Amino acid sequence: MSRDETLHDLQTALSMELTAAHQYQLHASVLNDWGIDRLAGKMREEMEEELGHSDAFIDRILFLKGTPNLVLEKTPKIADSLEAVFQSDLDDEKDAIKFYTDAARRANDAGDIGSQVIFERIVLDEEGHMAWLELQLDLIKRMGEPAY
Incomplete structure (x- = not known):
């Protein structure tokens, strides 16, 4: 794995994490709207x-002298039920x-222990x-969404 491949994996991971943060933010707002404060x-955490x-x-x-690109991997989606919130996440x-x-394995193969550890x-x-x-x-399945 080359430095460029490592940087590509790190950039992909950055986009995934930014997307996840925005998805949790959206779910937190939806749950607040539903009165499930x-x-x-927990979603905000x-x-x-x-x-x-x-x-x-x-x-x-x-650190690897790359340029971070702060873009989302995909657009966050609004869920219409608790089950949909949890399943999406x-x-x-x-x-x-x-x-x-997989990225940790590739970083290890490239001798990039720092990226592997992250x-x-x-x-x-x-x-x-x-x-x-x-x-x-599982709780929703056993109890039903209204009881959850």
């Missing part, structure tokens, strides 16, 4: 964590985990998000 607060991840990627891109987290795992650290955070989202979907 505690859950909206997730948004802040994703912004922290984006900072790590920006810092690494700059879960799908994105699964995609991120796969990409970061990808691995963030994979662990995303796995935590994934587990929480899976739990919420």
